[in-house]
Amino acid sequence: MGKYVIGVDCGSGSVRAGLFDVASGELLNTAVKDILINNPEPDYYEQSSDDIWNAVIITVKQVLVNINAEDVTGISFCATCSLVALGTTGKPESVSKSGDSKWNIVMWMDHRAGEEANAINATNHSVLKYVGGSISLEMETPKLLWLKKNLPTNYRNTEQFFDLGDFLRWKASGSLSRSVCCIVCKWTHVNEEGQNFWDESYFSKVGLTDALPKIGNTFSFPGDSVQISAEAAKELGLGSGVKVGFSQIDAHSGVLGMIGCGNVPQERVGLGRLALISGTSTCHMALSPKSVMVPGVWGPYYGVILKDMYLSEAGQSAAGKLLDHVVMSHVAYPELAKECNNSVGKVLSYLEDVIRKEANPNALTEDLHIWPDYHGNRSPLADPTLKGMISGLTLSNTRTDLAALYLATIQALTVNTEVVTSKRKWKRPATPSKSWLSVGVSQNQNFISKCTLTLSVFQSLFQTVPSPVLLGAAMSAAAAVGTEVRDIVSKMAGGCSIIQPNASAKGFHDRKYRVFLQMVADQKKYREIMKS
Known part of the structure; x- marks a missing residue:
């Protein structure tokens, strides 16, 4: 060789x-x-x-x-x-x-x-x-x-x-x-x-x-x-x-x-991990030696990554693209982008710094909630007609407001990851217990790390x-x-490297989860009203 x-x-x-x-x-x-x-x-x-x-x-x-x-x-x-x-x-x-x-x-x-x-x-x-x-x-x-x-x-x-x-x-x-x-x-x-x-x-x-x-x-x-x-x-x-x-x-x-x-033995390669691959979209991927079919989850696909393993796949149609869209659509973006040499990455780094300096970052999004399906829902609802939603907007348009919107979008994408992985059949045997999430560090490392730290239920393995x-x-x-x-x-x-779950945020995260599910229920209710 x-x-x-x-x-x-x-x-x-x-x-x-x-x-x-x-x-x-x-x-x-x-x-x-x-x-x-x-x-x-x-x-x-x-x-x-x-x-x-x-x-x-x-x-x-x-x-x-x-x-x-x-x-x-x-x-x-x-x-x-x-x-x-x-x-x-x-x-x-x-x-x-x-x-x-x-x-x-x-x-x-x-x-x-x-x-x-x-x-x-x-x-x-x-x-x-x-x-x-x-x-x-x-x-x-x-x-x-x-x-x-x-x-x-x-x-x-x-x-x-x-x-x-x-x-x-x-x-x-x-x-x-x-x-x-x-x-x-x-x-x-x-x-x-x-x-x-x-x-x-x-x-x-x-x-x-x-x-x-x-x-x-x-x-x-x-x-x-x-x-x-x-x-x-x-x-x-x-x-x-x-x-x-x-x-x-x-x-x-x-x-x-x-x-x-992480030095996985050869016989364990492909087992016991849920992989989060994030870029323009996000994919949640798990390998299993057994075939498990779940409504709203793609697969099981046999032999597509390893010859003797089944793949189950879910995801979010717009993730990194959604973050860019939300940030770039805000009225505070043009001036900030000019200061950052029109680099979206530098703008996101600036917003990360704003969030980091907050004594209680979650307070920024206590009343700000997002349903992230601006490009439809890939899974687990499999409904491409769903639209994005924002609750909690005000007339204020400061950079702190932009940072809050950025954080709320990340939290929405994070909650969607938990929604995808909470389906009982999807977890057994296709995914591991709710303790490990293997994360590939790609171009949008800020996004992935923030998602991981926001989750209160996963221990994450960062490559x-x-x-x-x-x-x-x-x-x-x-x-x-x-x-x-x-x-x-x-x-x-x-x-x-291992990142521990953010246990202190569990109560806040659980409430965000409940709001998240309510938002899509409300959207469907609005459709029924308009069709009546």
């Missing part, structure tokens, strides 16, 4: 590449390149596969500076669960009403396919049991159905539909195999012990039988590898012997990067690796060279 592997993470707004030492799991070099997002109208979010691949080329070359390319033996990709459309000879096929072929990706957070998701759920097909009973409009088959209905020519002209991670693997190798991580979790592919198939009756029932030839019938599993293509090796500055590993959804890559931290998502991709790259995935996880996992 060579010295180095490269993990590439394509997030919502940027591509990141990381060069890792295989022996230690240390992140040696990293590079980031912003990518384009087209938001032509509310709830429509589109990207360009050409733009993303160019960002991959740039970032991979940057992490190779002063490195002998022949010492790199593997590369692997993870990405958001976004839908890529390619026409003849691999050219981009437009998914945009504008017809511009540049925009050939429907992003994961795109909500155009609401009617199509409702139509699919009305079928009550058996595959829906794997998505908590109802499919999300963020998943791929509702989006395929939208394209077929609204852009029929583009749909017909598309020869390959990829999940974004599989597209990147194809660009690097020419392989058309689809990752079970992507297609099982987002495309309704069935993967159970001894079974691996597309349920053709589902595609027939929803009117997508003609999509099956476009989404592939060869599959890739954790630990798999293919050879890098000569063209990609030249573009990326890598040697011709590099292996391209199993592609993953970004959050799922983060789970792989986290489950071994010291700068990017568990990149690390997970690097682990897949290392496994591609020939080592079993669990061995790689044990070998490359970073250290951890």
Whole structure:
């Protein structure tokens, strides 16, 4: 095995590449390149596969500076669960009403396919049991159905539909195999012990039988590898012997990067932890050797992270994005941003300082409450039509008021984590007891740490690796060279630190929890009134 592997993470707004030492799991070099997002109208979010691949080329070359390319033996990709459309000879096929072929990706957070998701759920097909009973409009088959209905020519002209991670693997190798991580979790592919198939009756029932030839019938599993293509090796500055590993959804890559931290014995890898992966959205992920189905919780998905484990997945559609939106929408933001050189991160750090200096920070939000579903509810309610709510606004618009709003938003996201994990079946056996929460420290460390400290019920295991998502991709790259995935996880996992629950805030937190549940009940009541 060579010295180095490269993990590439394509997030919502940027591509990141990381060069890792295989022996230690240390992140040696990293590079980031912003990518384009087209938001032509509310709830429509589109990207360009050409733009993303160019960002991959740039970032991979940057992490190779002063490195002998022949010492790199593997590369692997993870990405958001976004839908890529390619026409003849691999050219981009437009998914945009504008017809511009540049925009050939429907992003994961795109909500155009609401009617199509409702139509699919009305079928009550058996595959829906794997998505908590109802499919999300963020998943791929509702989006395929939208394209077929609204852009029929583009749909017909598309020869390959990829999940974004599989597209990147194809660009690097020419392989058309689809990752079970992507297609099982987002495309309704069935993967159970001894079974691996597309349920053709589902595609027939929803009117997508003609999509099956476009989404592939060869599959890739954790630990798999293919050879890098000569063209990609030249573009990326890598040697011709590099292996391209199993592609993953970004959050799922983060789970792989986290489950071994803290010197977990190989036989315990993947057990006893609930992983919180946070960025634009938040994912709550748990692995189990047993299959557990829970309404409103996605899965269980077999073999998508480790070959012999089931994944259960819940989450919040907007988390980091919600924080940015709430803060940037406040009247006090423009002046503060100017002082902070228009850096959102610096603004959030300033607000953290304001909160820290308060003798009793919770007093800031005693009468300020937020329901955080500005972009619908992913779980456990599985209702994309829910809206955000704020109770407790005044005419005051100071920076302290902005800090209070920021804190209230974090508290709302935190309470939602407890709501998700409080479902009895979800906890048994898919998650551990209510004492451990493994947290991957990502770009928004302030958000994650504040969430953790606000909770009064979890003991949290903080990973010291700068990017568990990149690390997970690097682990897949290392496994591609020939080592079993669990061995790689044990070998490359970073250290951890423990944060104890904030016991002094338990009474306050419990009251916030009760208000939180009341807010959604009130919203539903308002809808009933307006419909009467």
